[in-house]
Amino acid sequence: MKTKIFTAIFLLMGISLFAQNVNNIQMPELLNKNSRQTINIPDILGYQTLKCDFHMHTVFSDGSVWPTIRVDEAYNEGLDVIAITDHIERHPSKKDVAGDDNSSYEIALPRAQQKNIILIKAGEITRSMAPGHFNALFLNDTQALDVENWRDAFAEAKKQGAYFIWNHPGWKAQQPDTCLWWDEHTELFENGMLHAIEVFNEKEWYPIALDWCMDKNIAPHAASDIHGINSEMYNLKDYHRPMTLVLAKERTQESIREALFANRTVAYFGNILAGKEEYLKAIFEASVKIEFYREYEKGKTYIIANKSDVPFVLSSEEELFTIPANGETMVNIPNGFNNWVEVKNLHIKGSKNLKLKLEL
Numbered sequence: 001m002k003t004k005i006f007t008a009i010f011l012l013m014g015i016s017l018f019a020q021n022v023n024n025i026q027m028p029e030l031l032n033k034n035s036r037q038t039i040n041i042p043d044i045l046g047y048q049t050l051k052c053d054f055h056m057h058t059v060f061s062d063g064s065v066w067p068t069i070r071v072d073e074a075y076n077e078g079l080d081v082i083a084i085t086d087h088i089e090r091h092p093s094k095k096d097v098a099g100d101d102n103s104s105y106e107i108a109l110p111r112a113q114q115k116n117i118i119l120i121k122a123g124e125i126t127r128s129m130a131p132g133h134f135n136a137l138f139l140n141d142t143q144a145l146d147v148e149n150w151r152d153a154f155a156e157a158k159k160q161g162a163y164f165i166w167n168h169p170g171w172k173a174q175q176p177d178t179c180l181w182w183d184e185h186t187e188l189f190e191n192g193m194l195h196a197i198e199v200f201n202e203k204e205w206y207p208i209a210l211d212w213c214m215d216k217n218i219a220p221h222a223a224s225d226i227h228g229i230n231s232e233m234y235n236l237k238d239y240h241r242p243m244t245l246v247l248a249k250e251r252t253q254e255s256i257r258e259a260l261f262a263n264r265t266v267a268y269f270g271n272i273l274a275g276k277e278e279y280l281k282a283i284f285e286a287s288v289k290i291e292f293y294r295e296y297e298k299g300k301t302y303i304i305a306n307k308s309d310v311p312f313v314l315s316s317e318e319e320l321f322t323i324p325a326n327g328e329t330m331v332n333i334p335n336g337f338n339n340w341v342e343v344k345n346l347h348i349k350g351s352k353n354l355k356l357k358l359e360l
Contacts, residue, residue, distance in 0.1 A: 037078040039240060040309045040326060042286035047247035052081040054165060054244060055135055055223030059093050060104040061086035063227045067108035073230045075115040077241060081256055083122035084108055085135045088145050090126050101142040118253050125153050129174040130182035136162040138257055154193050163260050164193050165221055168201035169209050179208050196221045200242050200269040207350025210274050214349055220275050222267035242269035271311055274347040280354045284312060284343060288323060290360060299334040313344040333360060
């Protein structure tokens, strides 16, 4: 009898529990657990290496996402700093989206503060060639740049203390045959309104632009220029989005501004770094550790480890080998080797790679 009573009680409890769940059963295991990615590029020369993307768009120009999405993408992908650079003159969504050229920054700022992403107020001066498209960073009022004459737009941005980046100089829509430096760019450069050039934009690499940067002491940049969803655009499994590495004294907007105007940048895209020799050499040396393993008949064997996300492709007169990202390789160094190597994916000019002496 007692057994029947207990059985009945358990059945009733089961029915009761089931009844409580029939209207709403939570299944959190189906949801994506977002976590912030870590980008392993070492701090160098006493500076913090900040990961930045200074070129992206939202529905407030010709992009397809709300401004807060740009912040969430940056956070998930390990960035420190972004600038939303909606086109000032080109806003095809204006009939559907209210607001002005300041709106994307104002909407994104609270989310950026919540996510610890430094958001720089900016806009894109979008003109035909020449001078072409330029991003203006550190603006106070982006709307004030919406004027008819491009020189007036630049003058207003300069009055606000802007940092100017020449975007996609080799973009075929504006320079279909040859990537050219125009007289207008000389005018802007000489008047303090050309501080940086994108040597890489979206999926395009402009080696000649790196030559301009090195010859004229202009900062090289790389940027996504993303309009859609970043994870749909880029292969984030094998690479990071293109970005500019900024060597800043601190992780603050003031320090970023100081570093940018001082030209302390490295362009990072794919598995390539492009910039000044001293910065690339410092990144390599801070990333790579070489340890002697054993001697063999014709030389010595070393274990070479790499703690960065950048695989280093080294060539010498004897061989070509790669130090894998976040990994190590075993290398035989023959007797008589002079220790000099060329790092094929570290560019100090458009057609010139970093050369250094391995400390063996």
